[in-house]
Amino acid sequence: xxxxxxxxxxxxxxxxxxxxxxxxxxAVVGDxxxxxxxxxxxxxxxxxxxxxxxxALFCPSGTMANAIAxxxxxxxxxxxxxxxxxHIYNMESTHMxxxxxxxPRPVRSDRGAMDPKDVAAAVRKPNVHTPQTTLxxxxxxxxxWGGAVIPLENFQAIRKIADENGLKVHxxxxxxxxxxxxxxxxxxxxAREVDSLQFCLSKxxxxxxxSLLAANRExxxxxxxxxKALGGGMRQVGVLAAPGLIALTEMVDRLKDDHIRxxxxxxxxxxxxxxxxxxxxxxxxxLIFGFDHPSxxxxxxxxxxxAKGILALAVSGGIRMVTxxxxxxxxxxxxxxxxxxxxxx
Ligand SMILES: Cc1ncc(COP(=O)(O)O)c(C=O)c1O
Numbered sequence: 001x002x003x004x005x006x007x008x009x010x011x012x013x014x015x016x017x018x019x020x021x022x023x024x025x026x027a028v029v030g031d032x033x034x035x036x037x038x039x040x041x042x043x044x045x046x047x048x049x050x051x052x053x054x055x056a057l058f059c060p061s062g063t064m065a066n067a068i069a070x071x072x073x074x075x076x077x078x079x080x081x082x083x084x085x086x087h088i089y090n091m092e093s094t095h096m097x098x099x100x101x102x103x104p105r106p107v108r109s110d111r112g113a114m115d116p117k118d119v120a121a122a123v124r125k126p127n128v129h130t131p132q133t134t135l136x137x138x139x140x141x142x143x144x145w146g147g148a149v150i151p152l153e154n155f156q157a158i159r160k161i162a163d164e165n166g167l168k169v170h171x172x173x174x175x176x177x178x179x180x181x182x183x184x185x186x187x188x189x190x191a192r193e194v195d196s197l198q199f200c201l202s203k204x205x206x207x208x209x210x211s212l213l214a215a216n217r218e219x220x221x222x223x224x225x226x227x228k229a230l231g232g233g234m235r236q237v238g239v240l241a242a243p244g245l246i247a248l249t250e251m252v253d254r255l256k257d258d259h260i261r262x263x264x265x266x267x268x269x270x271x272x273x274x275x276x277x278x279x280x281x282x283x284x285x286x287l288i289f290g291f292d293h294p295s296x297x298x299x300x301x302x303x304x305x306x307a308k309g310i311l312a313l314a315v316s317g318g319i320r321m322v323t324x325x326x327x328x329x330x331x332x333x334x335x336x337x338x339x340x341x342x343x344x345x
Pocket of ligand 1: 012060063066087139141142143172174175202211
C-alpha cells in the first residue's frame with residue numbers, strides 16, 4: 001500500500017521550509033492593526049520596493065488582496081474588464097458583485113493575453129443605461145491557461161488603452177515571480193504598467209500564508225481600512241510575515257527548477273493514449289491537459305493514479321498538475337511511470 005503521495009494538485013500544497021518554521025518561532029512581533037509589528041512592516045517595505053510601488057499591504061490571501069484592489073479602484077454602477085478564464089472572475093466566489101457591487105465584463109484571449117482591440121471594444125462609453133467601465137484586471141502567469149506567461153508588450157498595449165480611457169489596471173500576479181523567472185522580465189517592469197498588483201507568498205514560494213497588495217501610498221492606506229472591514233486585520237502576524245520574507249527573498253530563484261520539471265513531465269506523458277498535451281505550451285509550473293480515453297474517465301484515471309501514489313486534479317475535460325518545491329525529479333519520474341503503466345497496453 002502507498003503511504004507517500006507525490007502531490008501534483010497545486011503549488012499551494014507546498015510546506016514551509018525548516019528555515020521558515022524557525023523564522024516563525026523567532027519572529028519579532030507587535031500588534032499589526034495598531035501598525036507596530038516590525039516583521040510585517042519589513043515585509044510590506046520589501047514587497048513595495050521589489051515591485052517599484054510606494055506601499056504594500058499584507059493580506060491573508062490572494063482572494064482578499066484582489067477583492068480589496070477591486071473595491072479600492074471602483075464604485076457602485078461600474079464595470080471591470082476581466083479575461084474570461086481569469087481566477088478573479090471564475091474562482092473568487094463573486095467578490096466583484098458581492099463586495100464591490102460592480103459587474104465583470106469577460107473578454108476572450110489568446111492563452112490569457114487579451115487582444116488590446118478587444119479590450120478597447122469592451123470599454124463602455126458613459127451612458128445612462130449601462131455600467132461605466134473603470135478597471136481592467138490582468139493575470140500573470142495565467143492559472144487557467146496552464147501557467148501561460150503574458151508578454152510585457154501585452155501589458156504595455158493594454159496600459160495605453162487604459163490611459164486613453166481613464167481606466168485603472170490591476171494585476172492578479174499570484175504567480176508573477178513564475179512569469180518573471182520564465183520570461184526574464186523583472187517583476188517591477190510588469191508592475192510599472194499597472195496601478196496595483198497582488199502576489200502570493202503561499203504558492204510556489206512556499207510560505208504557509210499570505211499575499212501582498214502593492215500600489216500608491218494613498219490607495220494602500222485606504223486598502224488597509226478595507227482589509228479591516230473585511231475582517232483581515234491581524235494582530236501578532238509577524239509570525240506569518242517572517243516566512244513570507246524568506247519566500248520573497250530566498251525562494252524565487254528555485255522556481256526555474258519547477259518549470260524544468262513541468263516540461264519534463266509534459267514531454268514524458270505526451271503521446272500516451274488519451275493524453276492531449278503540446279509540451280511546447282508548458283511555460284512555467286502548471287500543466288493543464290485534455291484527457292479523452294475510450295475506457296477510462298478523468299475521475300477513474302485520477303483514482304488509478306492515486307492508487308499509484310500520484311495526486312492530480314480534475315479540470316473541465318482534463319487534468320491539472322503543478323510542480324513545486326515538494327515534488328522533485330523522482331516524483332516526476334514516478335508520475336510518468338504511473339501514466340505509462342495505466343495507459344500503455
Ligand atoms: C491566479 C490566482 N489568483 C488568485 C488566487 C487566490 O489566492 P488565495 O488562494 O490565496 O486566495 C489564486 C489561487 O490559486 C490564483 O491561482
